[in-house]
Amino acid sequence: MKKVRKAVFPVAGLGTRFLPATKTVPKEMLTVVDRPVIQYVVDEAREAGIEHFIFVTGRNKGNIEDYFDLQFELNETLAQRGKTAQIELLQSMQPAAGTTSFTRQQEPLGLGHAVWCARDLVGDEPFALLLPDMIMRSNISCMRGMVELYEETGSNVIAVAECDPAETHKYGIVGAGEKAGAGFEITGMVEKPKPADAPSNLYINGRYILQPEIFGLLATQARGAGNEIQLTDAMLRLGDTQRLFGYHYRGETYDCGSPEGFVEANLAFALGRADLRPQIETIVRRLAG
Template sequence: MKRTVTKAIFPVAGLGTRFLPATKSVPKEIMTLVDRPLIQYAIDEAREAGIKEFIFVTSRGKSALEDYFDDSPVLEAELRRKKKPELLKELKRTTMDSGQIAYIRQHRAKGLGHAVACARRLIHNEPFAVILPDDVIAAEPSCLAQMVEAYAETGGSMVAAMEVAPEKASSYGILDIEPGADPENPISRVRGMVEKPEAGTAPSNLAVIGRYILSPRVMRHLSGLDAGAGGEIQLTDAIAREIDGDGVHGFRFEGQRYDCGSKAGFLQATVAFGLARDDLRDELAAFLADLSLSVK
């Protein structure tokens, strides 16, 4: 029986060391991409996909992230007084209703699999999504919404996948898909998964990126895992155990993924999202054109 996906886990316990010194006092997840923090893009995507319950796996120093979702009565009153309804509407989008959001602490950094497992008591026996806010995906409909629609056909577990250059495969979990897969079909049945394979050993060029819809059994697999690649509990290792069960499928989504966990990726996303905005496009494009001429 295929069940509706209404819960999502957001692993946000990382220290964001690649963005120091900014992340010394500001959680990476609320760093601003144009005029919205990274976490807001993830929340908006989850809402579009029908997610109703939002579970954040946090750590010490993330209080600003938690405060972001609270009511702001003083600011709301000021916007009403100044008759700024559009800004008030945007502010309301950042507020989460009581009971809709939960916070779980990951006390020790033991990998993505461990972070997901920290939320096991809130998942019960339901399929659930996992969203990594570092992966910002420009897509219409959203990546997770595309996956939810595909999941209605497959059940089991599903991972978002994209093609990567062979020299970059060692930075990802790589899918080994069944031979003879239709290249026009975005859904591929998975027969194996390799986390960060050594150069030249990757079974394909399909890399797992930060969107998952998982069977609740994955939580049980995580509880029995030993440390894997990098000395961490790997989520892909637990998902791989489902291959011989209800199955695992890779889903090649339509859209552009930006790795906002890296400085270069964050800058690329800022330019791309800025150019996509009607109110920013012309001025930003003119600046980039002038900058390109000056660099030459």
């Protein structure tokens, strides 16, 4: 069983729900408190032991590559001003040389196509896939728990969380079978089912560990919903020959792809910081009238 060393981050999306801000700023670079959304997602992968970070980008996404690069002028200015704490913070977030790769998704053909674009960088290895819109907070990170389940099962792992049973029509829902460690074997996947037809209230929340055979399936995957190549369709086919396991994530998830989720994440992470909580609580009380 090969170790999960690489992670793919599909960051080519246009961010139309955040226009006009995303005309020039990638949605992944919008900040939650004082760091970009993508930093939280990369930190989660790194904490789980990921060694190589692969970004599938698009036009006007150069800011992401620059962000993860070393900025000599900034570091030199901070050093001259004695800003030791800020230098140490930046160094702690800096990926090591040679551990980031960038490739282009030239057309917006869906998540499945974005994953397929990373095939040569991933190679013949299992890999993690983290959707950059979703940031999470828990005692044990979602991806770390998934890696532990992968090491127990040696197969594909998909993170799921509970939603309101009345809202299954908003998500991809899985069926839960026999338990396995901190998860269970997935018996099926349904895209946005009506509550009466849903096999459970467990929705796919944007974290995956997949075997490399998914690339061959994506290469032949017909276009699905939205005339795009859907990852879910390929995973259903993968389930015909390999086992799929669900990791039941019980922490907090913030969908920063929507304005309301983005605002909620800012509030939650600000309140979670001891240096900001008193001021934020004062602001909230004042706004509440």
